[in-house]
Amino acid sequence: MEYVAEVVIESKPAAKDPEGATIMRDLMVKKGFDMVSEVRTAKLLRVKLVAKSEPEAISLLDKMCNELRLANPVAQNYRINILKK
Amino acid sequence: MIAVIRFPGSNCDLDAVHALGEVVGVPVELVWHENFKPSRYGGVILPGGFSYGDHLRGGVIAAFSPAMEGVKEMAEQGKPVLGICNGFQTLLEAELLPGALLKNEDLYFKCKWVNLKVESTESFFTKRMKAGSVFRIPIAHGEGRYFISDDGYRELEKNKQIVFRYVDDSGRPAEQSNPNGSFYNIAGIRNKGGNVLGMMPHPERASEAILGGEGGKPILEAFKSQGL
Numbered sequence: 001m002e003y004v005a006e007v008v009i010e011s012k013p014a015a016k017d018p019e020g021a022t023i024m025r026d027l028m029v030k031k032g033f034d035m036v037s038e039v040r041t042a043k044l045l046r047v048k049l050v051a052k053s054e055p056e057a058i059s060l061l062d063k064m065c066n067e068l069r070l071a072n073p074v075a076q077n078y079r080i081n082i083l084k085k
Numbered sequence: 086m087i088a089v090i091r092f093p094g095s096n097c098d099l100d101a102v103h104a105l106g107e108v109v110g111v112p113v114e115l116v117w118h119e120n121f122k123p124s125r126y127g128g129v130i131l132p133g134g135f136s137y138g139d140h141l142r143g144g145v146i147a148a149f150s151p152a153m154e155g156v157k158e159m160a161e162q163g164k165p166v167l168g169i170c171n172g173f174q175t176l177l178e179a180e181l182l183p184g185a186l187l188k189n190e191d192l193y194f195k196c197k198w199v200n201l202k203v204e205s206t207e208s209f210f211t212k213r214m215k216a217g218s219v220f221r222i223p224i225a226h227g228e229g230r231y232f233i234s235d236d237g238y239r240e241l242e243k244n245k246q247i248v249f250r251y252v253d254d255s256g257r258p259a260e261q262s263n264p265n266g267s268f269y270n271i272a273g274i275r276n277k278g279g280n281v282l283g284m285m286p287h288p289e290r291a292s293e294a295i296l297g298g299e300g301g302k303p304i305l306e307a308f309k310s311q312g313l
Contacts, residue, residue, distance in 0.1 A: 014234070014235075015232050016266065018188070018190050018266075019188075022192075043141075069148070069178060070141065072142060072185045074232065074233065075185035076185075
């Protein structure tokens, strides 16, 4: 079965995200959206893959994130969302 | 013989070969990453550049090249391994050194001369340098913000693994002298054994007076004991 998943790779909270900070400070807040208190940018990989089941699709992507360092374990976190099958 | 490994997208490989072969006078060979035979060499350089276009993160795809198995083998044997710029990123992604390199804090690509302070002379590459001395050297990178957990930093400090810091003219690791937002102005670190060094600045671009300075030359001269 073919699944479509999103892998979201984000810096850990301890790592500053200057791009997110600038988007918030110099765009959102400056233009009046001062209810915004944090913006964090991330990298998104949309992956099509074949797996027997949704748990298997997640486990394959999890393996790739770790073994192929899609996310850097020192500085980044990741999460996997299955979009559709 | 020292190997300089060329990955697709390396672009400081020939500079490293020139500095080592012509300036320092160490036998050196440029090797395509798929053809690297570690047993032939007494040391290795991972040069600067943009291996695999810096896709995903600088150095991460090169870290999975077959050459890196050989580099790990050499590191374990105690042979000297020097990663410059993209080569430093590759050493971190291959987990030969701890930490990570993120995009520069101000998001600009930085190409300029900086001051570096020698923090540790207990390494293969800095044993001929003077502890606490400051020298000029160029940087050229977009992803040079060294990052590590607080525990990881304490470990680096304890083991004297911090080799170089960005400093001002009086040798202080000031905020204005930090070009990329690196944790505690860290510019280069070594492994516990002292034979693996990763640094963002380019010693091969600071090895001849005609280029503007020779401050980086002693780092490459360390290979003399291995390369002849």
